[in-house]
Amino acid sequence: MGTTANNIRNIAIVGHSGEGKTTLTEAMLFNGGAIERMGKTDNGTTVSDFDAEEIARKMSVSLSLSYTQWKGVKLNLIDVPGFYDFEGEFDEAMRACGAALVVAGANGTVTVGAEKAINLCLRDKKPLVIFINGMDKENADYHNTVKALQEKFRGKIAPIQIPIMDGNKMTGVANALTGKAYKFTGTGPEEIPVPEEYNRDLETMFFSLQEAAAENDDVLLEKYFEDGALSRDDTIHGIRKGIFAINVIPVMAGSALQNKGVINLMDEIVKYMPEAAERQAMPALDLNKNAVVGISCGDGPLAAQVFKTAVDPFVGKMNYLRVNRGTLKSGMTVKNTVTDSDERIGSLYLVKGKKLEAVSELGAGDLGAVAKLAATGTGDTLCAPEAPVRFDPIPFPKPALFMAAYAAVRGTEDKVFSGLNRLSEEDKSFLLVKDADTGETLAGGLGEVHLDVIRKKLKAKFGADAEFKTPKIAYRETIRKISTAEGKYKKQNGGHGQYGHCKMRFEPTEKDFEFAEEVVGGSVPKQYIPAVEKGIVECLPHGVLAGYPVIRVKTVLFDGSYHDVDSSEAAFKSAAELAFNEGMKNASPVLLEPLSRLRILVPESFVGDVLGDLNKRRGRIIGMEAQDELQLIVAEAPKAEILTYATTLRAMTQGRGKFTESFARYEEAPATVLQNLKK
Numbered sequence: 001m002g003t004t005a006n007n008i009r010n011i012a013i014v015g016h017s018g019e020g021k022t023t024l025t026e027a028m029l030f031n032g033g034a035i036e037r038m039g040k041t042d043n044g045t046t047v048s049d050f051d052a053e054e055i056a057r058k059m060s061v062s063l064s065l066s067y068t069q070w071k072g073v074k075l076n077l078i079d080v081p082g083f084y085d086f087e088g089e090f091d092e093a094m095r096a097c098g099a100a101l102v103v104a105g106a107n108g109t110v111t112v113g114a115e116k117a118i119n120l121c122l123r124d125k126k127p128l129v130i131f132i133n134g135m136d137k138e139n140a141d142y143h144n145t146v147k148a149l150q151e152k153f154r155g156k157i158a159p160i161q162i163p164i165m166d167g168n169k170m171t172g173v174a175n176a177l178t179g180k181a182y183k184f185t186g187t188g189p190e191e192i193p194v195p196e197e198y199n200r201d202l203e204t205m206f207f208s209l210q211e212a213a214a215e216n217d218d219v220l221l222e223k224y225f226e227d228g229a230l231s232r233d234d235t236i237h238g239i240r241k242g243i244f245a246i247n248v249i250p251v252m253a254g255s256a257l258q259n260k261g262v263i264n265l266m267d268e269i270v271k272y273m274p275e276a277a278e279r280q281a282m283p284a285l286d287l288n289k290n291a292v293v294g295i296s297c298g299d300g301p302l303a304a305q306v307f308k309t310a311v312d313p314f315v316g317k318m319n320y321l322r323v324n325r326g327t328l329k330s331g332m333t334v335k336n337t338v339t340d341s342d343e344r345i346g347s348l349y350l351v352k353g354k355k356l357e358a359v360s361e362l363g364a365g366d367l368g369a370v371a372k373l374a375a376t377g378t379g380d381t382l383c384a385p386e387a388p389v390r391f392d393p394i395p396f397p398k399p400a401l402f403m404a405a406y407a408a409v410r411g412t413e414d415k416v417f418s419g420l421n422r423l424s425e426e427d428k429s430f431l432l433v434k435d436a437d438t439g440e441t442l443a444g445g446l447g448e449v450h451l452d453v454i455r456k457k458l459k460a461k462f463g464a465d466a467e468f469k470t471p472k473i474a475y476r477e478t479i480r481k482i483s484t485a486e487g488k489y490k491k492q493n494g495g496h497g498q499y500g501h502c503k504m505r506f507e508p509t510e511k512d513f514e515f516a517e518e519v520v521g522g523s524v525p526k527q528y529i530p531a532v533e534k535g536i537v538e539c540l541p542h543g544v545l546a547g548y549p550v551i552r553v554k555t556v557l558f559d560g561s562y563h564d565v566d567s568s569e570a571a572f573k574s575a576a577e578l579a580f581n582e583g584m585k586n587a588s589p590v591l592l593e594p595l596s597r598l599r600i601l602v603p604e605s606f607v608g609d610v611l612g613d614l615n616k617r618r619g620r621i622i623g624m625e626a627q628d629e630l631q632l633i634v635a636e637a638p639k640a641e642i643l644t645y646a647t648t649l650r651a652m653t654q655g656r657g658k659f660t661e662s663f664a665r666y667e668e669a670p671a672t673v674l675q676n677l678k679k
Contacts (some may be wrong), residue, residue, distance in 0.1 A: 002197065003074050005277035005297045005365030009269060010076045010322070012097035014090060014121070016113025017082035020106045020133040022048045022060055024256035025079045027430040031188075031263055032068025032075065034352060038259065047353035048079035052460050053453050061453050062427075063089040063308060065320055065351040065367060073270045076367045082113045084655050085450035088396045088429030090120060091307075092378065095394050096307040096322045096367055099273040100128040100267075106135050106253065108144035109337040110152050112655040118153060118249070127243050127274055129250050131265055135163055135170040136255035146251055158239065159251040160210050160268070162201055163261075170255065171263055174198045184260045206235070212248050213238025224666055240272050276365025282324050284381070287337060287388040287570025295324050297365045301387035302326035302334060303359035304362075307394065309378045311426040316372045319380075321362075324391070326384065328370075329361040329520045334382045337390040341375040343382065378428050398660060399444030400646035403451055404472065405432070409463035416440065419462035423454055430454055437474030437549075447646055450628065473640045474594055475677070476666050477543030478552040479587035482507045487579030489571050500571030502532050502560035506553060513540060514554040524572070531569035532557050544584040545591055546677050551666070555580075591677075593669040594639040596620075599632060600649065602657040607631050609652050618643035618670075636664050640673070 014022045023038075026046050030038045039045030045056035048064035067076045073500035080093045100121045103115040114130075121128045132145050142163050150157045164172035164181065174194050179202070183187035184672065193404040194202060207360075213235045214224035220238045225228055230238065242248030252268060254261015281294030295303050308320040321328075328334070332345045349356040349369045362368040376382065379393040407416040418431070420443065424430050430451075431444040443466075445451040455466050483506050491498040502524060515533045517524075524532070536555050543550045560575070598619075602610055610633060611621065619637035626632075642661070649657045 003025035003363060003366065005363065006275050006366045007026075007073045008076065008272050008276035010078070010096060010098040010276055010365070010367060011269060011273065012078040012080055012090075012100045012126070013103060014093070014100050015082050015103035016105065016117075017059055017084075017112035019082065019111065019113070020256045021082060021103045022046050022079055022567070024079050024101075024131065024133060024262065025066065027065055027256050027259045027262040028070075028075065028266060029068050029352075030259065031266060032070045034068035036065065047355075049595045050626075053129040053456055057453075059083060061086055062310075063093050063371075064353055065308075066352060066353050067367075070266050071270050074366075075266070075269065078367075078376075082117075083449065084113075084650060085445065085447035085453075086429075087446060088427060090117070090222055090429075091309045091394055091396055094120070094124045094126060095305065096320070097126065098270075098276055098279045098365075100126045101269070102128055102130045103133050103256075104130055104145065104149070106132045106137065106140040106142055106145050108141035108148065110145075110148045115152060116655075120246075122246060125280070126244055127246055129243070129252065129265075129268065129273065130157075131256075131261075132251060132253040133256050135253050136166060136258050136260065136648075140168070140170070142253050148557075149251065153249065156247065156249045157251060158209060158242075158248045158410045160204060160239075161207065161252045161261075161264070162198055162205065163253050164195060164198065170253070170260060173261055174202050175264070176202050176209055177232065177239065179206070179232065180329060182264060188263050192656065209239060210235050212242055216242035216245060216247055236271075243272050243494055244274055244278070261459040279365070282391060284389040284391045287390060295388070295389065295391075296415065297324060299364065300325045301384035301385070302328055302332070302382070303384070303389050303391075304328055304334075304382045305391045306376060306378055306380045306382070309426050310523045311422045318369050318371055319373055319376055319378075320367070320369045321382065322367050323362050323364050325364055327361050327363050328368075328382070330359075333385070334660040335385040335388055336376050336380050336382055337388050338380040338393075339375045342385070343373045343376055345373075347371045347372055377425055394402075394428070397446060397658075399429065399431050399446060399450065400659065400661075401447055401644065402433075402442040402444045402471055403468035404438075404440040404470065405443040406467045406469060408467045412464055415462065415464040416458065416466045419458045420454070420466065421465045422462070423457055429456070435471070435474070438472040440472055442471055443468055447650065448644075470643060475546070475548040475669070476551045476592040476594075477545050477548050477589055478550065478582075479506060479508055479584060480591050481588045483583050483587035485579045485583030485586060486579065487575040487582070489574040489578060491571075492566075497563075497566040498568060498574075499566035500528070500531075500560075500568070500572040500573070500575035502557055502572060502575045502579055504576070504579045504583055505558055506587045507555040507556065508587075509552055509554040511554070512551045513537070516554065516556045518556055518558040519560070523562075524557065525562055525567075528562065528567065528569060528572040529557060531572040532576040535657040536580055538573075539577055539580040543589065544581060544595055545589050546674060548591070550584070551592070553584075555583075591669045591674045592666040593673060595636050595664040595667050596639050596642055596661045597664040598637060598642070598645075598659055598661055600635065600657065600659040601627065601630050601632055602649075602653050603629065604631055606653045606657060607633070610649070610657065612653060613648065638669070 174181040181194040303325040489500040622634040
């Protein structure tokens with residue numbers, strides 16, 4: 001049987017960092033015969049973690065694609081990093097997958113990463129199954145972990161297995177849906193009679209599953225009310241509908257490291273997770289009709305979307321994509337409707353970690369990669385030229401931490417910034433932006449680890465060393481009162497001299513800068529007035545307090561004098577500069593600091609800590625409002641006080657808090673700020 005959308009499952013493997021997602025991927029690949037032996041994260045030998053940074057850190061930093069066959073079904077597995085700093089990889093995986101497998105530790109609680117992964121899957125309407133991993137560990141606690149999940153996600157969690165334990169060791173599973181039990185052996189699970197001590201719990205669990213099944217099908221609900229029970233086949237049908245509607249989240253257990261319970265998990269994925277053909281129609285803009293249409297997975301004109309771009313200085317750019325409709329073939333010319341360019345498809349690949357397997361085509365519902373497309377990147381749509389459509393872009397989290405990027409070695413600036421720009425193509429949650437106020441190039445990421453990974457990737461891939469430093473703050477200077485000043489520029493060096501004389505008034509204003517003249521009687525000839533204004537304008541970038549740009553100042557030329565022979569534009573420009581320095585000093589100059597507007601979203605239990613921390617940062621609370629189970633705090637704080645706020649907020653809220661920042665305005669800085677700047 002060929003690979004069709006009916007026998008493909010696209011599964012994103014997500015959850016908290018360190019819970020065993022990569023090891024579970026490895027076990028699934030091994031069970032399906034895709035690899036001969038299971039690699040280990042600690043040894044850097046897994047299929048998913050092949051990047052030098054991943055091997056060094058012993059954790060995933062980029063999503064990885066691989067596949068295996070299981071019972072006539074192709075399982076496309078997307079191993080997704082669980083660490084907070086790589087949330088952008090999660091968003092890419094959500095666009096590619098049809099369902100998710102959440103890996104949770106058997107520690108009796110719901111970890112932050114598992115909680116966030118489940119919430120994001122619910123947000124993106126992805127059917128999911130939870131695998132409680134680590135049942136081989138000494139203190140594994142399946143029942144309390146399930147209980148914690150049920151309390152956190154009320155009405156959705158549906159355990160379908162009971163681990164069979166021998167002391168602290170999991171030796172098998174009993175399945176409530178099928179009523180069968182299995183013991184683990186060296187060659188896989190072997191069916192056994194349900195141990196007597198598990199019968200009662202299994203019956204209770206099956207009864208709960210019947211209720212869940214009935215709630216997801218009107219016909220079954222009627223049957224359940226009439227008969228008081230459902231058959232196993234009816235229950236399985238109802239549970240599958242519930243999973244598809246994301247009303248039911250089944251829970252299973254095992255040990256990825258010991259490959260126990262993984263085969264049972266793969267069986268259930270094939271049985272219950274949606275086929276690629278069942279994926280809801282993807283909304284897209286039909287460019288011929290200028291209307292939003294639904295793209296169903298199946299036959300028709302080609303419509304594919306790139307969900308990940310990898311940049312390699314030797315291989316070139318590799319685009320990972322999902323074919324949403326039609327067939328992508330090597331040698332085709334396709335339309336990129338985002339960049340409005342034609343692309344010729346050269347080599348097509350199935351992907352198994354870093355291993356690429358050349359194929360001639362990719363069918364609807366499948367995932368693969370295409371090399372060396374000139375004008376195509378993450379989120380772009382590739383389609384048949386005669387049926388142009390455009391899928392929505394992939395939403396990425398905005399950078400929360402910005403550092404100033406410099407070349408570590410003088411003279412290598414071009415190499416450094418060229419490499420960083422290439423890496424921003426690969427990672428859409430990493431940005432390079434020029435700060436117009438300070439002139440620095442800022443590298444923006446989701447946290448310190450994210451930026452450190454970028455810096456090390458730059459070295460490994462492009463041989464360039466970058467330094468990330470604390471960014472400069474764009475302070476400003478202004479005045480608080482009106483002053484007058486006189487500038488007289490007089491120079492005699494033989495021959496024609498230089499003479500310019502102006503009297504000026506300096507006033508606070510709401511505008512950035514104003515210039516006016518009130519000269520009467522021709523004391524300053526008209527032709528020299530533009531030179532006076534130019535002299536003032538050239539002084540504005542360097543204030544008299546600490547050399548920062550001057551704003552909110554109005555300057556008025558009201559008097560002066562000139563010399564018939566020695567006066568010139570240059571002399572009046574110099575006279576204006578002298579007046580500026582004197583006038584600013586006499587007008588009670590002050591330092592202004594930029595204030596940021598913060599929108600901080602945190603669980604209720606952390607509100608007190610967040611408010612206390614904002615107070616230490618000279619922050620002001622503007623307002624608060626409840627949003628579901630979270631609190632939105634709107635506040636303002638000086639930019640200088642929140643440069644590393646992303647790291648602090650994450651630590652304070654156990655990774656549950658997030659924020660966005662925007663410029664609010666300039667406000668007078670306390671005297672201590674100026675004193676510290678002068679040190």
